[in-house]
Amino acid sequence: MLWVDKHRPRALDKVIVHEEIAQNLKMLVSEQDCPHLLFYGPTGSGRKTLVMALLKQMFGTSAEKVKLENKNWKIDTGTRTIEVELTTLSSTNHVELNPSDAGFQDRYVVQEIIKEMAKSRPIDAKGKKGFKVLVLNEVDKLSREAQHSLRRTMEKYSSSCRLILCCSSSSKVTEAVRSRCLNIRVNAPTNDQIIRVLEFIAKKEKLQLPSTLAARIAVQSNRSLRKAILSFETCKVQNYPFTDDQVVPPMDWEQYVCEIVSDIMKEQSPKRLFLVRGKLYELLINCIPPGFILKNLLSELLKKLDDELKHEVCHWAAHYEHRMQLGQKAIFHLEAFVAKFMSIYKEFLIATFG
Amino acid sequence: MQNSQPWVEKYRPRKVKDVAHQDEVVRVLTNTLETADCPHMLFYGPPGTGKTTTALAISHQLFGPELYKTRVLELNASDDRGINVVRTKIKDFASVAVSTGHHPGPYPCPPFKIIILDEADSMTEDAQNALRRTMETYSKVTRFIFICNYISRIIEPLASRCAKFRFKSLPDDILSTRVLHVCNEENLHLDTKSLSTLGSISQGDLRRAITYLQSAARLYGSSISSENLISVSGIIPQVVVETLFNVCKVGNFDDADAEVSNIIAEGYPVSQMFSQLFELIVGSDDISDEQKAKICKRMAEADKCLIDGANEYLQLMDVASFTMRVLSNMSQQMCF
Numbered sequence: 001m002l003w004v005d006k007h008r009p010r011a012l013d014k015v016i017v018h019e020e021i022a023q024n025l026k027m028l029v030s031e032q033d034c035p036h037l038l039f040y041g042p043t044g045s046g047r048k049t050l051v052m053a054l055l056k057q058m059f060g061t062s063a064e065k066v067k068l069e070n071k072n073w074k075i076d077t078g079t080r081t082i083e084v085e086l087t088t089l090s091s092t093n094h095v096e097l098n099p100s101d102a103g104f105q106d107r108y109v110v111q112e113i114i115k116e117m118a119k120s121r122p123i124d125a126k127g128k129k130g131f132k133v134l135v136l137n138e139v140d141k142l143s144r145e146a147q148h149s150l151r152r153t154m155e156k157y158s159s160s161c162r163l164i165l166c167c168s169s170s171s172k173v174t175e176a177v178r179s180r181c182l183n184i185r186v187n188a189p190t191n192d193q194i195i196r197v198l199e200f201i202a203k204k205e206k207l208q209l210p211s212t213l214a215a216r217i218a219v220q221s222n223r224s225l226r227k228a229i230l231s232f233e234t235c236k237v238q239n240y241p242f243t244d245d246q247v248v249p250p251m252d253w254e255q256y257v258c259e260i261v262s263d264i265m266k267e268q269s270p271k272r273l274f275l276v277r278g279k280l281y282e283l284l285i286n287c288i289p290p291g292f293i294l295k296n297l298l299s300e301l302l303k304k305l306d307d308e309l310k311h312e313v314c315h316w317a318a319h320y321e322h323r324m325q326l327g328q329k330a331i332f333h334l335e336a337f338v339a340k341f342m343s344i345y346k347e348f349l350i351a352t353f354g
Numbered sequence: 355m356q357n358s359q360p361w362v363e364k365y366r367p368r369k370v371k372d373v374a375h376q377d378e379v380v381r382v383l384t385n386t387l388e389t390a391d392c393p394h395m396l397f398y399g400p401p402g403t404g405k406t407t408t409a410l411a412i413s414h415q416l417f418g419p420e421l422y423k424t425r426v427l428e429l430n431a432s433d434d435r436g437i438n439v440v441r442t443k444i445k446d447f448a449s450v451a452v453s454t455g456h457h458p459g460p461y462p463c464p465p466f467k468i469i470i471l472d473e474a475d476s477m478t479e480d481a482q483n484a485l486r487r488t489m490e491t492y493s494k495v496t497r498f499i500f501i502c503n504y505i506s507r508i509i510e511p512l513a514s515r516c517a518k519f520r521f522k523s524l525p526d527d528i529l530s531t532r533v534l535h536v537c538n539e540e541n542l543h544l545d546t547k548s549l550s551t552l553g554s555i556s557q558g559d560l561r562r563a564i565t566y567l568q569s570a571a572r573l574y575g576s577s578i579s580s581e582n583l584i585s586v587s588g589i590i591p592q593v594v595v596e597t598l599f600n601v602c603k604v605g606n607f608d609d610a611d612a613e614v615s616n617i618i619a620e621g622y623p624v625s626q627m628f629s630q631l632f633e634l635i636v637g638s639d640d641i642s643d644e645q646k647a648k649i650c651k652r653m654a655e656a657d658k659c660l661i662d663g664a665n666e667y668l669q670l671m672d673v674a675s676f677t678m679r680v681l682s683n684m685s686q687q688m689c690f
Contacts, residue, residue, distance in 0.1 A: 024573045035572060041621035169666050170588065171625035179562065182569045183588050188619035223619045291665055298668070302611065310607045311675040311684075318656075318672035322664040 003233045004226055007201050010064070012053045016197055017046055017189045017225065025050065025184075029058050036154060036163045038139075038178060040170040041186030044224030047166050050186060051135060054164075058133070059093040066091045075108045084109055094133040100141035107146040110136075111153055118157040132161045139165045140172035151176045188223040191215070197225060198232055207236065210244050220248050227251075253288050254296060261300040268342035273335070280334050290330030294321050294337060301341065309348055316340050361568045362561050365536050370411045373404045374560070375528045379519045383412050390416070390464035394489065394498045396513060398505040399521030402559030405501045406472055408521075412499075413468050418461035425452070430472035440484040444469060448492040467496050474500040475507035482509045489515055523558035526550070533563055542567070543577045551580035555587050562587075590622045595630045599638075602677040610674045614667065624666040628653050628673070635677075645680050652676045 009015045015022040028034050039047045055063040066089050073084045084105050089096040095117060102109045117132050142150070154163060154177070165181060167173055189197070195214045202209035217235070221228035234249055235242065250258075260279050263272060283293055298317040302310055316337060324333040367373050370383045379397075386392040392412075397405040413426045427447045429439075452465050471477070489498055489512070500516060502508055524532075530549055537544050544552075544567075556563035569586040570578045584591060594617065601613045617627065635641065635649055656669040678684075 027575070028572055035569070040623070042619055045619075045621065170623040171660055171666065172663065178588070179565055182572060183586060185585070185588070185621045187621045222615075295665060295667065302607075307607050308684075311679055314668075314671050314675045318659070318664070318668040321668045322659040322662060325659075325663040 002230070003201060003205075004229045007204060007229070008049050009053060010056060012050075012057050015046075015050070015053060016200060017193050018050060018186060021050065021184060021186065022053065025054050026057060028182075029054065034058075034162060034182075036158075036165070036181040038165045038167070038170065038173065038181035038183050039186055040167050040173075040183065042188045042224070043168055044221075044226035045186045045188040046225060047186045050184075051164055051166065055094055055133060055135075059091075063091050063093060066096075073109065073112055075112050082108055088113075094135060096135040096137070098137045099146065100138045104143060106142055107149050110142070110146050110150050114153050114157055114161060114163075118160040131159070133164060134161055135164045135166070137166045138168075139177070140167035140169055144174070147174045147177050151180060154180055189225050190223070191218040194218040194221060194223070194225055194228045198228065201229065201232065205236075208241060210242055212244050213242055213246055213248070217248050220250065253283060253286065256283060257293065257296045258300055261297060261304070264301075264338060264342060265304060265345075268346040273339055273342065276338055277331070277335055280331060280338075284331060290324055290334060291321065294324070294334060297334075297337070306348075309344065312344060313341060316344075360565070361536060361540070362564050365532075365539070365564065366407050366410075367404070368411060368414065370408060370415060373408050373411065374532055375524050376404055376408065376519075376521055379408060379521065382517075382519070383408070386412065387415055387462060390462035392464075392497055394493075394500075394516040396500045396502070396505070396508065396516035396518045397521060398502050398508075398518065400523050400558065401503060402556075402561035402563075403521040403523060404560070405521050409470050409472075409499045409501060413470065416462055416464060416468070418459055418463070420459075421461070421463060425467045426470065427467070428470045428472065437478065437481045437484050440481045440488070444485070445488055448488055448496040450495075452495055465495070468499060469496060470499045470501065472501045473503075475502035475504050479509060482512055486511050486515075524560055525558070526553040529553055529556065529558065529560055529563060532560055533567060536564060536567065540571065541576060542571055545579075548578055548580040548583055551583050555583065555589050588623060588626060590626055590630055592630075594620075594622065595627065595634055598627075598674065599631065599634055599677075602674055603681055605678045605682040607675065607678070610678060611671065614671050614674055617670065618667045624670050625657060625660055627670060628657050628660075631673075641681070648680050649673075649677050 012022040012026045039051060041047055052063075069088050069090060071086055071088055073086065075082045075084065082105055084102050086097060086099075086102055086109060095113070097109075097113065099106045099109050114134060117134060120132075139147070151174075163181070165173070165177070170178060170183065195211075195218050198214045198217060199209060202214075213235070217228050217232055221231065231248055231251075235246060238249065239246055256279065260276055263276055263279070266272075280293070284290065294317060298314065301313055305313060320333045320337040320340070323336075324330055327333060370380055370387070373380055383392075395409075397409065399405060410428075414422060417425045427444070429444075447467065447469065450467070452467060474482075485498075489496075498516070500508065500512070505513065505518070530553060533549065533552060534544070536542075552563050552566065556566065566583055566587045567578070570582045573586060574582045598610075598613050598617065601610045618624075632650060632653055635646055653673055656673050659669050660666065
């Protein structure tokens with residue numbers, strides 16, 4: 001089992017990083033009732049861990065017994081029937097799903113599943129009617145229509161089910177949905193907190209962790225706890241006992257981006273652009289999200305540039321990233337950015353050195 | 355599940371005269387209650403000022419609980435409201451005749467039905483056009499109430515058929531009295547500082563104020579500080595916004611980059627950041643008007659990009675770098 005999963009805190013009491021949020025959540029569900037919740041924060045900050053711990057707090061250990069189901073939903077819209085296939089993760093008391101997987105049909109999924117859940121309401125030992133919890137991931141990727149129909153559904157079935165929504169940026173969730181939920185911001189852990197977690201894991205695994213190494217892992221992780229723990233584990237596999245000056249291996253695709261950047265910096269010509277295109281394709285084939293590639297390209301480029309160029313490159317990166325969201329093919333926009341950069345850089349070189 | 359009812363519903367005024375701060379509307383409608391006649395109406399104004407409340411209250415007061423179901427049709431944006439619905443559902447409901455006989459009980463029960471179209475500005479133009487004739491044909495037996503935020507999105511022919519009422523945004527003192535009323539009922543303790551915070555973060559929107567209050571009460575118990583309110587509202591603490599602005603003023607790119615990364619890592623929503631930064635920039639004294647205008651223009655563009663789904667870090671960085679260039683009078687044209 002990966003350390004990331006092995007050492008994931010299972011209960012709200014055991015959470016190390018967001019203690020305050022955990023305590024508040026505990027208080028919130030102590031009355032056997034809770035409002036709809038919206039967790040937002042960057043990736044690797046521990047949103048999911050908090051949600052799982054919260055479910056355990058609400059329903060006890062039964063929340064951990066989950067089964068994976070691949071369900072086919074047949075939805076009758078009046079004029080035609082739509083078939084949607086979706087993977088759900090469910091226990092007796094909760095269902096978890098990724099509605100954005102359904103693409104443009106997400107709206108029907110949201111309505112239909114909540115309706116079905118509301119029909120099969122669990123009854124506890126005392127005969128009291130309980131409620132089910134529906135965990136929706138990546139709500140920010142839901143289409144506008146789906147979000148609109150979500151808000152009506154939230155109100156209509158609020159007596160029999162509670163929603164827990166997770167997303168990485170709450171700007172993309174409509175105001176109407178946000179105002180119906182209790183918003184909880186989960187910030188990325190600070191470097192000190194990451195170090196504390198790493199030391200905690202080291203103790204559990206009975207390892208000697210030099211503090212300088214821990215600090216370096218934390219800095220390199222860019223405040224993502226998941227990444228920090230993963231690279232900690234890689235370090236362990238590569239070389240144990242740890243040495244003070246051990247190299248923390250970067251993710252291989254990040255290294256690849258670095259290579260691309262040094263290629264671009266060395267020569268600016270159509271020939272080089274062609275070479276870079278192959279490498280970009282390579283990254284895309286390996287399922288690295290194009291947004292990540294562009295952002296990493298930018299941050300690597302920024303390290304090597306003069307101040308006056310930084311503004312400009314930054315502007316164009318934002319420009320092409322926006323276009324990428326509107327367009328269909330990511331490669332065009334990545335390549336356009338590289339070409340733009342090459343032309344800017346070349347002109348800059350000519351202007352400075354003649 | 356009584357306790358899970360949102361407070362906005364629980365404390366929604368049930369009578370027209372209880373609606374806060376909208377004196378003219380209340381006066382006209384009280385008159386309506388006496389004469390049992392009313393024109394088509396169009397309520398417009400910012401959210402959380404009592405438009406829906408007023409519409410519901412007047413229909414309840416006119417018809418009472420028994421007749422309400424048969425006489426009032428309420429449609430809002432979550433229901434399907436394309437042109438088909440106008441042609442079938444609304445038309446069917448509008449065309450049904452009503453009995454003119456006098457009903458026993460304290461309610462006036464005038465001989466017409468009411469159709470409430472909530473959030474009418476999100477109706478398509480076709481659907482609105484289809485309504486024109488329907489409104490006139492059945493005006494003997496049906497009254498329409500349109501509710502919207504932006505009157506400019508209602509087509510002129512519809513607007514001219516209605517009596518228009520503008521709902522004013524609530525001033526702080528009236529907002530505070532309503533909030534304090536809720537606090538008393540719910541046994542909450544709220545000091546003056548948090549009360550004024552609540553006033554400023556809700557910006558005259560009573561519904562938002564009460565929702566924040568309820569969330570804070572749920573999360574932090576009965577004694578609420580202004581920090582608690584800020585944390586549930588999703589407002590970014592002012593000091594964060596000011597730090598970013600100051601970094602931009604100094605004009606060091608790498609510092610700004612670090613600050614922006616920090617803001618993203620803390621999980622603050624960037625669209626919120628823009629609106630708060632906007633207020634700060636517009637309000638600051640040491641920037642010239644031209645500079646302000648330029649920065650605001652770029653911010654508007656970036657906001658649009660965010661709605662299209664662009665990366666938050668890149669957009670905020672773009673705005674920050676542009677602000678730096680404007681403030682240090684660097685050329686804003688791309689030089690290369």
